[in-house]
Structure formats: C-alpha cells, structure tokens
Amino acid sequence: MITFILNRARISTEMPSGMVTLDFLRQSQRLAGTKEGCREGDCGACLILLGEWNGNTMAYQPVNSCLLPLAELHGKHVVTIEGLTTPDLNPIQQAMVDEGATQCGYCAPGIVMSLTGFFCNHGQFDEHDAIAALDGNICRCTGYEGIRRAARNLCHASFPPTHGFAEKERLQWLVETQIFPQYFLQIPERLQKLPVAENKRPGEQSSEAIIVAGGTDLWVQKPTELSHADLMMLSQRKDLQGIRIEQNRCYIGATTSIEDMKDSQLLRKIFPDISNDFARIASTPVRRRATLGGNIVNASPIGDLIIFFLGLETSLLLGKGQQQRTLALKDLFKGYKQLDKQKNELVEAISFPVPYHKTFFNFEKVSKRTHLDIASVNSAMQVKIDENNVIQHVHLSAGGVAPIPLYLSRTVNYLEGKALHRDSLREAASIAQTEISPVSDVRGSANYKSLLLRQLLHAHFITLFPERFHKRYL
Numbered sequence: 001m002i003t004f005i006l007n008r009a010r011i012s013t014e015m016p017s018g019m020v021t022l023d024f025l026r027q028s029q030r031l032a033g034t035k036e037g038c039r040e041g042d043c044g045a046c047l048i049l050l051g052e053w054n055g056n057t058m059a060y061q062p063v064n065s066c067l068l069p070l071a072e073l074h075g076k077h078v079v080t081i082e083g084l085t086t087p088d089l090n091p092i093q094q095a096m097v098d099e100g101a102t103q104c105g106y107c108a109p110g111i112v113m114s115l116t117g118f119f120c121n122h123g124q125f126d127e128h129d130a131i132a133a134l135d136g137n138i139c140r141c142t143g144y145e146g147i148r149r150a151a152r153n154l155c156h157a158s159f160p161p162t163h164g165f166a167e168k169e170r171l172q173w174l175v176e177t178q179i180f181p182q183y184f185l186q187i188p189e190r191l192q193k194l195p196v197a198e199n200k201r202p203g204e205q206s207s208e209a210i211i212v213a214g215g216t217d218l219w220v221q222k223p224t225e226l227s228h229a230d231l232m233m234l235s236q237r238k239d240l241q242g243i244r245i246e247q248n249r250c251y252i253g254a255t256t257s258i259e260d261m262k263d264s265q266l267l268r269k270i271f272p273d274i275s276n277d278f279a280r281i282a283s284t285p286v287r288r289r290a291t292l293g294g295n296i297v298n299a300s301p302i303g304d305l306i307i308f309f310l311g312l313e314t315s316l317l318l319g320k321g322q323q324q325r326t327l328a329l330k331d332l333f334k335g336y337k338q339l340d341k342q343k344n345e346l347v348e349a350i351s352f353p354v355p356y357h358k359t360f361f362n363f364e365k366v367s368k369r370t371h372l373d374i375a376s377v378n379s380a381m382q383v384k385i386d387e388n389n390v391i392q393h394v395h396l397s398a399g400g401v402a403p404i405p406l407y408l409s410r411t412v413n414y415l416e417g418k419a420l421h422r423d424s425l426r427e428a429a430s431i432a433q434t435e436i437s438p439v440s441d442v443r444g445s446a447n448y449k450s451l452l453l454r455q456l457l458h459a460h461f462i463t464l465f466p467e468r469f470h471k472r473y474l
Contacts, residue, residue: 001013001014001195002014002015002017002074002368003074003075003194003195004073004074004075004076004077004078004194005076005078005187005191005194006025006029006078006080006083007078007079007080007083008083008183008292010030010190010194013028013070015028015070016070016228017069017070017071017228017231018069018095018226018227018228018229018231019063019069019070019169019227020065020066020067020068020069020070020219020223020227021035021048021066021068021069021070021072021073021078022034022039022046022066022068025048025078025080025394027313031080031082032210033080033081033082033109034046034047034048034065034080034081034109034277035106035107035110036066037066037106037138038066038090039066039223040066040067040080040220041064041066041067041136041195041216041220041282041283041285041286042136042138042283042372043107043110043137043138044064044067044107044109044110044111044114044134044136044137044138044283044285045106045107045109045138046064046066046110047062047063047064047065047109047110047114047137048063048065048068048078048079048080048113048127048134049061049062049063049077049078049079049083049113049116049117049120049305050054050060050062050063050068050072050073050076050077050078050079051077051078051079051187051191052075052076052077052191053075053188053191053192054189056081056186056423057069057170057171057188058077058171058187058188059120059171059406060077060079060116060117060121061117061120061121061285061287061288062113062114062116062117062136062278062284062285062288063135063285063288064136064216064218064285064286064289065195067215067216067219067220067286067289068289069212069215069217069219069226069231069233071212071231071233071456072233072235074194074197075191075194075195075196075197076191077187077191077419079113080109081109081112081113082118083180083181083383084112084180084181086178088178090179091154091157091177091179091341092112092115092116092150092154092181093112093181094121095136095151095153095154095157096108096111096112096146096147096150098150098153099146099147099149099150099153100143100146101143101146101147101149101150102143102146103139103141103143104141104191105141106140107137107138107139107140107141109388110137111134111137111139111147113131113153114134114136114137114284114285115130115133115134115150115151117133118130118133118177119154119174119177119179120130120170120174125154125155125164125413126155127151127152127155127156130151130152130154130155131148131151131152131239131280131371132284133146133284134147134151135283135284135371135372136283136284136285136286136372142197151214155184158449159166159465169286171184171185171188172185197236201428208229208230208231209230209231209232210226210229210230210231211230211231211232211233211344211346212231212233213234213254213255213293213294213297214233214235214255214257214289214290214291214294214403215289216282216289216290216294216295217290217294217298222471234254234291234293234346235255237255238254238407239253239348240254240255240256240293240346240348240349241253241255241256241260241440242256243256243260243261243264243266244266244322245266247352248354248356249351249352249353249354249400250266250267250270250351250352250353250354251349251350252292252349252350252351253268253292253348253349254291254292254293254294254296254346254347254348254350254415255291255292255293256291257287257288257289257290257291257292258278258282258286258287258288258290258291258292258295258305259278259284259287259288260275261274261278261292262275262278262279262287263275270354270355271361273362273363275408277308277365278304278335278365279372280304280365280367280370281304281305283372292350293347293348294344296316296332296347296350297310297339297341297347299332299333299336299338299339299404300399300405300406301336301399301400301401301402301403301404301405301406302374302376302377302378302399302400302405303399303405304365304375304399306397306399306405307363307375307378307380307397307399307405308363308380308397309329309350309352309380310315310329310330310380310381310395310397310405310406310407310413311359311361311363311379311380311381311382311395311396311397312353312382312395313352313353313382313395314328314329314330314350314351314352315327315328315350315351315352316329316349316350317346317347317348317349317350318341318345318346318347318348319345319348319352320342320344320345320346324348327340329350330407330409333404333405334404335404336403336404340351355382355384358384358385358386358387359382359383359384360383360384360432360464360465361378361380361381361382361383362381362459362460362463362464363378363379363380363461364378364379364380364456364459364463365371365377365378365379366378366452366455366456367443368443375399375400375443376400376442376443376448376449376452377398377399377400377401377444377449377452377456378398378399378400378452378456379397379399379453379456379457379460380395380396380397381394381395381397381457381460381464382394382395382398383395383415383460383464385420388419389419389420389468390417390418390419390420391416391417391418391419391420392416392417393414393416394415394416395407395412396408396412396432396457398432398436398448398453398456400438400443400452401436401437401438401449401450401453402435402436402437402438403437406435406436408432408435409435410431410432410434410435411428411431411432411435414427414428414431415428420461420465420468420469421468422469425457425461425469428457429454429457429458431455432454432457433450433453433454436449436450436453438453
C-alpha cells in the first residue's frame with residue numbers, strides 16, 4: 001500500500017508501484033491540470049511539487065511526474081496546480097496573467113510549479129536564478145518574453161529575502177505571501193502520522209526486482225516494462241547519500257543527485273566551475289532526481305558524470321550484502337553497456353583524491369545545443385605539474401568516441417614526464433586519435449567527432465595554462 005497526501009487529501013492506493021505519477025493523477029484522480037507532453041522529462045508540462053518532511057521542516061522540489069513512479073510518493077506531499085488553488089490567484093499566477101505569459105495555457109501549470117519551486121528553495125530572489133529555474137519548461141507558443149517578465153517582476157516584488165530564515169520559518173513565509181495556501185501549515189504534522197515505508201535491500205526482495213535510483217532514464221526507455229515490475233527504490237537509503245572528505249579523499253554517495261553535487265559548497269572548493277559544468281547536464285527537475293550511481297551504471301559512452309569523474313583518479317565502492325570491494329572507475333566498463341558488476345551488486349559510492357598544490361582540472365562538452373542536450377563529444381582532464389612545468393601526473397577521459405566511456409591510457413602514459421609545450425600537446429592529440437573508434441550518428445560523423453576530441457584536448461591546455469598555450473599557435 002502506497003500512502004501519501006495529494007494536495008489536501010490523504011491517499012492510499014494499491015496501484016502498481018511502477019506506474020508513473022502523471023498517469024495516476026490524470027487517470028485515477030482526474031486532476032487534469034498536470035499535462036501530458038513529452039513523457040521524457042523535457043517539456044515540463046507535467047511538473048508537480050514533491051514535498052518531504054526531513055525531520056525539521058518541509059522540503060519541496062519540482063519534479064517531472066512523467067518520470068516519477070508511485071513508489072516514490074509514499075510518506076510525501078504531492079502538490080499539483082490544483083493544490084495551489086485559492087479563491088484568488090496567488091502572486092505567481094497573477095504575475096503570469098499581468099504579463100500575458102500564457103497563450104494556449106498548456107505549459108502554464110508547469111511554469112507556475114517551477115516558479116513556486118524557485119521561491120521554495122532560494123533565499124535571495126535573483127531574476128537570473130528565477131529564469132534558470134525554468135530551464136525544464138517549454139512553451140510551444142513561444143511566449144517566453146512574457147514568462148521572463150513575470151519571473152523578473154516576481155523577483156522585484158516586495159518579497160523579503162529569506163536567506164536568514166530558520167528552515168521552519170520558510171513554510172510560514174510561503175503561506176503569508178500566499179504562494180502556498182493555508183492548509184500547507186498542517187502538512188508536516190499530517191505526514192508524520194503516515195505509516196513508514198518498508199526499506200528493503202538487495203537480496204531481501206525477489207531476484208527479479210529492478211533496482212532504481214532516480215529512474216530518469218529508465219522510465220524513458222522502459223515505461224511499459226517498469227509499470228508492473230517489482231521495484232527496489234534506493235531513494236530512502238540515506239547511507240548512499242551525501243558528500244564528505246576523509247583522509248584527503250572525497251566521497252560521494254551513489255544516490256546523491258546531480259543538483260546536490262552542483263550546489264555543493266564542498267565540491268565547489270575542489271572544482272570552482274562545477275556549477276557551470278553541471279548546469280549543462282539536463283534540466284533542474286531532472287538533475288534533482290538523477291543520481292551519480294544511476295549515471296554510472298547506465299554506462300552511456302557519453303554520460304557526462306562518468307566522463308567528469310573518469311578524468312580523476314576515481315574508485316568505486318561496490319557492495320552486495322555484507323561484501324564490499326573497490327574498483328577503479330576506468331576498469332568498470334568492459335563493452336557497450338557491459339560492466340564488471342555482479343547482479344544485485346550496488347555502486348554505493350565513489351571516491352577520489354582531493355587535488356592538491358599545482359593540480360588542475362577541466363571539463364569540456366560539445367553538443368548541438370548548449371543546454372539540455374546530450375554530448376557529441378565530452379572530455380575531462382586533471383593534471384599535476386612540478387615547479388618546472390613538467391607534467392607529473394595526468395588523467396584524461398573522452399566520451400562519444402568509443403563504445404564505452406574511454407580513459408585515454410596511452411595518451412596519459414605519453415604526457416607524464418613531458419613539459420608543457422605545444423609539441424607535446426600535438427603529439428598527445430595524435431596518440432589520442434589511435435585510441436578512439438567513433439561512429440557516425442545523429443550527433444555527428446565519425447570524422448567530426450575525431451576532430452572534436454582533438455579540439456577538446458587543446459581546450460583543456462588553453463583553459464588551464466593560457467600563458468603557455470595560445471590557440472593562435474596550435
């Protein structure tokens with residue numbers, strides 16, 4: 001039995017746990033404000049808010065209901081556009097009306113949910129951040145300028161900043177500003193009275209159970225298969241979440257979301273550009289659900305997170321029951337979608353050495369669109385140099401140029417011990433060409449991808465050592 005609160009009502013259902021929330025809302029509950037669009041998490045028409053009591057306060061996040069299985073709703077508060085309804089329009093809805101930000105209206109509920117999520121999760125209301133929060137919404141009537149004006153006006157409204165609020169005060173503030181209806185104040189107490197979900201681990205369910213982390217790709221690829229499958233959801237495994245540093249190694253739990261990594265102050269200290277790098281991976285609602293472990297196990301040859309962490313000396317911690325083992329990330333991939341991983345063995349965490357003095361890192365990605373697109377080719381490099389500008393250690397990865405996420409071992413072996421010089425870079429780029437086997441597809445021809453990799457290798461050195469490498473002379 002899955003039990004949760006839907007807007008104002010307590011819901012208990014025995015519908016299949018793999019059924020997506022979008023279908024449950026529209027078909028079972030007749031809540032038609034949540035729209036069906038792409039069913040891939042790209043358009044935002046189906047956005048809802050998912051609220052969870054974290055022991056201190058409520059945390060609400062906009063999520064794509066087309067990719068959200070019912071199993072994830074247990075013990076939570078699901079908010080659709082109908083759940084924000086009061087006799088009068090709330091400030092976000094009113095701003096949309098005032099600026100003519102709706103045309104056919106199909107996308108409007110999702111846009112309202114995204115902006116509501118923005119006010120739930122930001123302390124200062126910057127218009128750039130508000131517009132960025134809409135990165136998962138498509139307006140097919142192309143009414144974007146009115147939407148931008150509405151977001152801009154909301155940020156300039158007389159809302160006081162909430163960055164100094166205690167967490168419990170934010171919910172009160174959302175109600176006082178009429179962004180949330182009054183009934184939201186009773187939700188924390190009501191959620192705490194719901195039955196606790198049973199948290200099973202691998203081996204405690206049937207051998208046919210499908211292990212799911214975020215599911216943002218699974219429900220795109222296999223929606224029919226998953227709808228009635230026996231699922232084991234990892235989202236409640238708190239031991240698989242979080243980012244920490246111990247003994248000069250950084251550990252990241254496998255179910256840590258992309259958005260949590262993007263916003264991590266700890267990771268920003270290690271990788272100053274990580275927010276910009278990860279902002280180019282999917283949309284905000286997808287990043288809030290998609291996980292590190294899911295991206296790794298999906299084993300896409302162009303998986304951005306895989307390529308990012310392949311560019312470091314990254315190890316995996318794998319677990320099955322009480323047994324654990326470590327494995328270098330570069331040794332995980334044996335062939336296209338083939339992994340050195342046993343059935344029901346989980347990727348529990350990754351770890352890598354914290355970079356130290358004169359160690360530099362860069363990530364590059366080329367795609368047809370700058371944002372919300374899959375890479376044609378991506379690459380990451382970490383390099384440590386000595387006081388004479390000689391490369392002591394280097395790690396180099398490339399995606400989109402082989403059947404697997406590729407660690408360029410021969411290129412790495414060549415570069416170590418070489419001085420930072422354009423001749424060394426040119427030779428390294430030539431060696432890299434011998435390690436790859438790109439194929440032509442919708443993202444580019446094989447020759448194009450080979451050229452892109454060469455350019456990205458140059459980009460690494462130009463970005464990290466601009467005083468020694470100038471693109472004019474390469």
